[in-house]
Amino acid sequence: xxxxxxxxxxxxxxxxxxxxxxxxxxxxxxxxxxxxxxxxxxxxxxxxxxxxxxxxxxxxxxxxxxxxxxxxxxxxxxxxxxxxxxxxxxxxxxxxxxxxxxxxxxxxxxxxxxxxxxxxxxxxxxxxxxxxxxxxxxxxxxxxxxxxxxxxxxxxxxxxxxxxxxxxxxxxxxxxxxxxxxxxxxxxxxxxxxxxxxxxxxxxxxxxxxxxxxxxxxxxxxxxxxxxx
Amino acid sequence: xxxxxxxxxxxxxxxxxxxxxxxxxxxxxxxxxxxxxxxxxxxxxxxxxxxxxxxxxxxxxxxxxxxxxxxxxxxxxxxxxxxxxxxxxxxxxxxxxxxxxxxxxxxxxxxxxxxxxxxxxxxxxxxxxxxxxxxxx
Numbered sequence: 001x002x003x004x005x006x007x008x009x010x011x012x013x014x015x016x017x018x019x020x021x022x023x024x025x026x027x028x029x030x031x032x033x034x035x036x037x038x039x040x041x042x043x044x045x046x047x048x049x050x051x052x053x054x055x056x057x058x059x060x061x062x063x064x065x066x067x068x069x070x071x072x073x074x075x076x077x078x079x080x081x082x083x084x085x086x087x088x089x090x091x092x093x094x095x096x097x098x099x100x101x102x103x104x105x106x107x108x109x110x111x112x113x114x115x116x117x118x119x120x121x122x123x124x125x126x127x128x129x130x131x132x133x134x135x136x137x138x139x140x141x142x143x144x145x146x147x148x149x150x151x152x153x154x155x156x157x158x159x160x161x162x163x164x165x166x167x168x169x170x171x172x173x174x175x176x177x178x179x180x181x182x183x184x185x186x187x188x189x190x191x192x193x194x195x196x197x198x199x200x201x202x203x204x205x206x207x208x209x210x211x212x213x214x215x216x217x218x219x220x221x222x223x224x225x226x227x228x229x
Numbered sequence: 230x231x232x233x234x235x236x237x238x239x240x241x242x243x244x245x246x247x248x249x250x251x252x253x254x255x256x257x258x259x260x261x262x263x264x265x266x267x268x269x270x271x272x273x274x275x276x277x278x279x280x281x282x283x284x285x286x287x288x289x290x291x292x293x294x295x296x297x298x299x300x301x302x303x304x305x306x307x308x309x310x311x312x313x314x315x316x317x318x319x320x321x322x323x324x325x326x327x328x329x330x331x332x333x334x335x336x337x338x339x340x341x342x343x344x345x346x347x348x349x350x351x352x353x354x355x356x357x358x359x360x361x362x363x364x365x366x
Binding site: 053085105110 | 271272273293294295296298299300303306307319321322323328
């Protein structure tokens with residue numbers, strides 16, 4: 001897959017590193033010259049210098065043939081518009097945008113930028129999972145969201161550990177988007193084998209939460225006798 | 230536009246810009262019927278306080294292209310303001326968003342056209358290259 005990552009901050013750099021390790025083709029675009037030079041020492045030709053808000057910078061990075069654009073800069077307007085242009089002008093099939101300020105989340109929704117990922121939301125949702133009666137999440141205006149993102153910690157008794165992601169029968173309308181292992185995040189491929197202690201992020205249409213919880217929880221995972229091997 | 234009898238409301242992050250509005254006016258901005266709100270254009274509270282819900286026209290002209298494009302779309306889609314105009318310095322994106330149905334004004338484009346026109350005017354008749362390479366002059 002050819003993936004363009006915009007922003008070479010901590011998130012972008014580590015994401016690129018993991019994607020390259022998974023043998024994806026990656027170009028990271030960074031607009032800060034100093035940061036670019038730092039990252040370039042490691043990522044070499046996989047990082048490109050320029051402001052991805054400008055169309056020619058995206059075109060130089062080969063956006064016409066990109067399968068996915070991930071915008072993780074520290075600026076929400078940039079992330080929104082880069083994804084909007086990627087999808088609507090260059091017809092990139094998959095986009096992911098980072099939300100820095102959760103108050104901007106409705107703007108991402110309004111512009112149809114989905115999925116958008118906000119660390120604050122993730123933590124609040126995690127809190128809600130850990131402490132179900134925790135009410136803070138409802139203080140945020142989340143009802144307009146079209147998607148949910150949940151995080152699950154795979155325990156010793158999880159039904160999916162030791163299994164390939166490609167073999168999991170994920171409920172329709174749900175997708176594993178990343179695995180956090182030993183403090184690092186990566187996007188799982190079909191051959192990724194889930195391990196005890198993995199924190200799995202899934203994006204889903206509302207309403208599949210319980211199904212996924214069952215599946216990834218104790219002795220879930222499609223049962224053991226479905227022959228998927 | 231205020232002088233023409235329109236009701237004008239300005240939203241700016243910098244409280245000091247209020248003073249700039251009054252330069253050359255013989256009365257205060259508010260005395261003349263103007264409104265001024267301090268806040269960021271992406272904050273919906275600020276937009277509402279500035280009266281976006283009853284606006285007939287909305288102009289996004291901050292110094293950032295991206296901010297203008299986002300706010301213009303918010304004004305268009307969320308608040309359904311009948312006339313929305315965005316200032317976009319980047320000619321390529323101004324052109325694309327214009328094609329997407331956004332009313333844009335690109336000062337860079339306007340300046341290029343004016344400069345080009347000025348160069349052509351200065352050239353003796355017939356001496357102007359016909360291939361548009363006047364920009365390089």
